[in-house]
Amino acid sequence: MNILILGAAGFIGTNLTFELAKNSNNNIIAADKSESYFIDKYKNYSNVLIKEVSFEQTRDIENLIKDIDIVYHLFSSINPSTSNKQVYEDMKTNVMFSIKILDLCVKNNVKKVIFLSSGGTVYGKEISCPIVEDAMTRPISSYGIQKITIENILYLYNYMHGLDYRIIRLSNPYGPYQRPNGTLGVVTTFTYKILKKEAVNVYGDGSVVRDFIYIDDAVKGIINIANEHCLYKVYNLGCGYGTSVKEVIRTISETLHMRASINYLPGRNVDVPENYLDISRYEKEFGGINAIPLPEGIKKTAEFMKNTYF
Numbered sequence: 457m458n459i460l461i462l463g464a465a466g467f468i469g470t471n472l473t474f475e476l477a478k479n480s481n482n483n484i485i486a487a488d489k490s491e492s493y494f495i496d497k498y499k500n501y502s503n504v505l506i507k508e509v510s511f512e513q514t515r516d517i518e519n520l521i522k523d524i525d526i527v528y529h530l531f532s533s534i535n536p537s538t539s540n541k542q543v544y545e546d547m548k549t550n551v552m553f554s555i556k557i558l559d560l561c562v563k564n565n566v567k568k569v570i571f572l573s574s575g576g577t578v579y580g581k582e583i584s585c586p587i588v589e590d591a592m593t594r595p596i597s598s599y600g601i602q603k604i605t606i607e608n609i610l611y612l613y614n615y616m617h618g619l620d621y622r623i624i625r626l627s628n629p630y631g632p633y634q635r636p637n638g639t640l641g642v643v644t645t646f647t648y649k650i651l652k653k654e655a656v657n658v659y660g661d662g663s664v665v666r667d668f669i670y671i672d673d674a675v676k677g678i679i680n681i682a683n684e685h686c687l688y689k690v691y692n693l694g695c696g697y698g699t700s701v702k703e704v705i706r707t708i709s710e711t712l713h714m715r716a717s718i719n720y721l722p723g724r725n726v727d728v729p730e731n732y733l734d735i736s737r738y739e740k741e742f743g744g745i746n747a748i749p750l751p752e753g754i755k756k757t758a759e760f761m762k763n764t765y766f
Contacts, residue, residue, distance in 0.1 A: 459484045460520055462511075462557070463530035465493035467634040467641075468572065468626075471671045472528065472678060477501040485520055488531075495633070511553055521557075521564045526682065529557060529571045532599075540726060543598045547605075554606045558613045568620040570682045571610060573603045575625035575692050575733045576666065585665075585698060586734035589625070589690050597726045607690070614689075622681050627694030627733050631671035631753060632760040642701060643668055643750070647708050647757050650716050651766070660723030662702030667694035667732035670753035673745055680742045691738050695747040698732035704750070711754045 459476060463469045464486035473486050474497070484504045488494065491508040498506055509516045511531060521527065533549045554571075561569055577600030578593045595601045613619045634641045636648030649656045677693040699707075709716045735745060748756070 457482050458523055458525045459528065460524045460526070461486050461528045461530065462488075463532070464488050464506075465490075465495075466530060468629060468671070468674070468678075469528075469530045470495065470633045471631070471675050472530075473498070473504060474501070475675045475679065477504050485524070487520055517557060518560050518564070521560045521566060524564065524566055526568045526570065527557070527561060527566055528678075528682075529554065529569055532602075540598050546598055547602055550602045551605050551609070555609060558609065558619065562613065562617045562619055566619070568622065568682070568684070569610065570622050570624065570678070571606060572678075573607055573623050573625045574600060575627045575694055576728070576731050578604045578607070578625060579728075579731065581728050585730055585732050586696060587692070587731065588734040589688075589692055589737055596728065611689075620684075621689060622686060623690045624678055624681055625690065625692045625733070626674060626678075627667035627669050627692075627731075629669050629671045629674040631757050632764075634671070636761060636765065642666065642704055643708075643754065644757060646705060646716070647712070647754055648761055648765070650705075650708050650712060650714050651758060651761060653714070653717075655717040655719045656705065657719045657721055658701055658705070659721050659727060661720065662705070662718075663700055663729070664727055665698035665700050665730040665732060667697065668699055668704070668750060668753075669693070669695050669745075670748040670756070673747045677738065677742075677745065681738070687741055688737060692733040692735050693738060694733040694735055695745065696733060696735040696739075698730060699750060707750050708754055711751045712758055 464473050465488035476482050486504050487507040487509045494506050577597050579587050580594035580596050583591050593604050607623050610621045630641050630643035634644040646656045681691050705716050
């Protein structure tokens with residue numbers, strides 16, 4: 457199968473590429489904005505071709521999409537915590553880019569588009585947990601609005617052109633290859649900080665609840681959903697239960713046998729108080745996720761960090 461992964465050098469894209477590359481029948485183009493974003497491990501796979509591409513240039517993208525069977529659309533220029541700062545520019549960048557991609561997919565007869573949406577932001581505050589796929593979507597961040605807008609455009613292109621697609625509303629993945637000093641990834645960032653004996657920053661009182669899933673489980677779910685025999689177009693993907701930020705910190709401390717130092721900062725209005733997903737649609741079709749428990753995921757993440765950063 458000929459596969460194009462847009463945003464392949466990111467956390468999810470890196471793990472997804474390596475898993476897909478294990479199948480020698482897959483020929484993968486791994487595309488991102490700069491070749492410098494890709495780690496050396498990509499060179500270990502003869503069926504992966506790295507491409508540096510300007511996401512602003514339609515011609516660059518079209519050259520990649522020719523003869524592609526499936527496109528994984530992972531690209532996003534923003535994250536939830538900062539997305540409300542420049543709504544117009546970010547909407548233009550991400551939504552318009554996605555429309556260009558879909559136009560080229562239609563033109564080049566791509567069989568299917570897999571879009572990584574967000575289970576953590578598209579539903580908003582006015583919901584009860586666990587959240588089902590048919591719940592109301594009323595995001596409180598520009599990031600969530602962009603995701604749900606792209607979802608609706610995918611529906612439109614399927615209606616107009618017959619372009620097949622799957623939408624994955626992923627919860628909060630963590631694990632190897634996630635930037636430990638970035639603005640995303642509570643589990644990864646806090647594990648790294650505690651290993652370095654640095655203070656972790658907590659917005660609010662630590663009672664915010666999220667659905668955390670280890671990256672190996674997330675990638676397995678993404679590939680399952682990309683299967684051509686799926687019953688639905690939209691799937692939640694997570695562990696199916698919630699864990700508070702303060703419980704994450706306690707679990708990291710106990711797992712690593714290290715004390716955590718905490719800086720409590722004012723809460724942010726982009727943070728939904730509670731969010732965890734109903735994954736019964738996924739499990740009825742593919743079986744139980746049997747997600748790696750948080751302590752085990754933390755241990756795996758810490759071992760990766762020790763071997764990589766220390």
